[in-house]
Amino acid sequence: MSVAHDPHYGPWTIEQVLALEEDRGQRRELMGEALLMSPAPGTKHQRASSRLWSLLDAAVQAAGAPAEVLEAVNVTLPDGLFIPDIVVVEAAAAAEDPITYDADAVLLVVEIVSPSSSGRRTDRLLKPPYYAEAGIEHLWRLELEPVPALVVSELEDGRYVERLVAEAGLDTAVVAPFPLKVDPGALVSPRR
Numbered sequence: 001m002s003v004a005h006d007p008h009y010g011p012w013t014i015e016q017v018l019a020l021e022e023d024r025g026q027r028r029e030l031m032g033e034a035l036l037m038s039p040a041p042g043t044k045h046q047r048a049s050s051r052l053w054s055l056l057d058a059a060v061q062a063a064g065a066p067a068e069v070l071e072a073v074n075v076t077l078p079d080g081l082f083i084p085d086i087v088v089v090e091a092a093a094a095a096e097d098p099i100t101y102d103a104d105a106v107l108l109v110v111e112i113v114s115p116s117s118s119g120r121r122t123d124r125l126l127k128p129p130y131y132a133e134a135g136i137e138h139l140w141r142l143e144l145e146p147v148p149a150l151v152v153s154e155l156e157d158g159r160y161v162e163r164l165v166a167e168a169g170l171d172t173a174v175v176a177p178f179p180l181k182v183d184p185g186a187l188v189s190p191r192r
Helices: 014-019 043-063 091-095 117-134 184-188
Strands: 026-031 034-039 067-071 074-077 080-082 086-090 100-102 106-112 138-143 149-156 159-167 172-174 180-182
Touching (some): 043 086, 043 180, 043 184, 117 138, 117 159, 149 172
Antiparallel strands (some): 026 080, 138 149, 149 159
């Protein structure tokens, strides 16, 4: 069976990307005018995302912060549309139940580094400058390979500066934007 479709080769706009039919098998992001597509994350990635979401949600509640922790939502930037693995957004913005969140409402983005070489390059090198340009104060990067590690960065003078690296096997205290303790190894280890 063949399916007719209208091929579009670019350049892309945020509106065109959002108009695409939903596809749970892949993420579609926009970097400048280039469409980025990546497959749905694997088990280790999903396990880490779920557990880190839970830790962040508990930390937000304990701090009494007017914020909400969400997974895989559209974030519009001055020059793109990304779907971070986890975001913490202002509660007022989440109450509106939007399709996209403006970067101004985002307090923290978390990227879980993809295992492919292009995914690693995108998560480590390409996305951070876009988040920085948008003024998102906190960026966390969870490395899964070769050993789980959480890199905690804050925006300073228009770029991200690493504040700490939490290593697998150690409970590490993170203070901003919400205090919590995390062991990156526990985020990915299978339950027995």
